[in-house]
Amino acid sequence: MDTGARTPATCPECGYLVEPQDRHCAYCGRPVPACVEADATLPAPTPPPLPAPAPGAEPRPAGQSRGHGRSVTAGAAAVAALKGGKVLVGASKSGALLKIVPVLLKTGGSMALSLGFYAPMFGFWFAVGLLGLLLVHELGHALVLRALGVPFSAPLFIPFMGAVIGMKELPRDATKEAATAFGGPVLGTIGAAVCLVIYQVTGHDLMLGLATWGFFLNLFNLIPFTPMDGGRIIGAVSPKIWLVVLPALLVLALLRGSPLLVLVAFMGIPRAIAGWRTPPELQDYFRVPPRVRILCLIGYVALALALAALFFHCVALAYAEVHPHVGGWEA
Numbered sequence: 001m002d003t004g005a006r007t008p009a010t011c012p013e014c015g016y017l018v019e020p021q022d023r024h025c026a027y028c029g030r031p032v033p034a035c036v037e038a039d040a041t042l043p044a045p046t047p048p049p050l051p052a053p054a055p056g057a058e059p060r061p062a063g064q065s066r067g068h069g070r071s072v073t074a075g076a077a078a079v080a081a082l083k084g085g086k087v088l089v090g091a092s093k094s095g096a097l098l099k100i101v102p103v104l105l106k107t108g109g110s111m112a113l114s115l116g117f118y119a120p121m122f123g124f125w126f127a128v129g130l131l132g133l134l135l136v137h138e139l140g141h142a143l144v145l146r147a148l149g150v151p152f153s154a155p156l157f158i159p160f161m162g163a164v165i166g167m168k169e170l171p172r173d174a175t176k177e178a179a180t181a182f183g184g185p186v187l188g189t190i191g192a193a194v195c196l197v198i199y200q201v202t203g204h205d206l207m208l209g210l211a212t213w214g215f216f217l218n219l220f221n222l223i224p225f226t227p228m229d230g231g232r233i234i235g236a237v238s239p240k241i242w243l244v245v246l247p248a249l250l251v252l253a254l255l256r257g258s259p260l261l262v263l264v265a266f267m268g269i270p271r272a273i274a275g276w277r278t279p280p281e282l283q284d285y286f287r288v289p290p291r292v293r294i295l296c297l298i299g300y301v302a303l304a305l306a307l308a309a310l311f312f313h314c315v316a317l318a319y320a321e322v323h324p325h326v327g328g329w330e331a
């Protein structure tokens with residue numbers, strides 16, 4: 001007798017037992033028509049086993065669609081990527097900081113040490129400007145080294161000796177070494193010229209003093225003997241010139257009583273001897289095309305003459321400041 005109650009239906013797709021009130025199979029999700037009913041006397045069919053998950057795949061909870069799983073996975077991946085990006089950014093900042101700290105300690109610390117020596121002798125602001133001109137000179141070397149792909153160290157300031165940038169490896173040949181040597185005096189001359197222009201505009205004596213010292217220091221660096229910048233330029237012309245310059249440099253050092261010139265002479269003796277002999281392992285290094293030799297020589301002479309002229313011009317300006325009425329001229 002029909003009591004009005006419906007018997008459970010079976011899914012026509014997978015055979016899973018569906019409750020009368022359900023319209024979709026709980027297993028496969030297929031719509032189940034109301035007219036499909038199961039025989040109450042028959043046992044409910046056993047649903048087929050779920051497909052085994054792919055290796056490495058996470059099981060999907062029951063009732064969760066594939067699209068929903070993908071959205072959750074994508075969301076989790078986005079969050080992980082965001083966190084990973086923050087970690088990478090933090091690591092890159094830490095890496096950059098680790099690279100900057102030694103530079104600050106080496107360059108900044110040696111500058112502070114030099115300032116401690118120079119300030120009592122020349123005054124604080126003149127000492128600061130002098131260190132700035134030395135830094136500009138060294139940056140000229142650094143720019144050329146970077147362009148040539150030669151690794152180098154941060155500038156190191158040495159009281160009463162100036163500053164130095166160490167090359168971690170030699171350039172490939174004497175031509176590139178000469179180009180590196182040109183960089184310092186050229187940019188240093190520009191820095192001193194800026195001080196001279198500021199003096200011409202403002203009349204500030206500090207700027208005139210810095211310009212005078214800037215031109216002098218860059219001119220001094222052009223001494224044609226290794227390891228000075230001028231010696232490295234002349235090395236591209238002919239390394240044999242070093243040994244010719246050595247006696248004159250020693251005589252000048254003795255006449256002037258300059259320990260610095262004596263130190264420069266003794267530092268360059270080993271390389272001057274090697275340049276004179278030019279052993280087989282150095283022949284390729286000093287093999288420079290004739291056109292490049294001529295250009296280096298012309299550039300060296302022109303830069304030296306320009307620096308000498310600018311230096312003596314500054315000396316004349318300083319003299320005129322002290323003696324404004326000499327020779328009937330009024331400054």
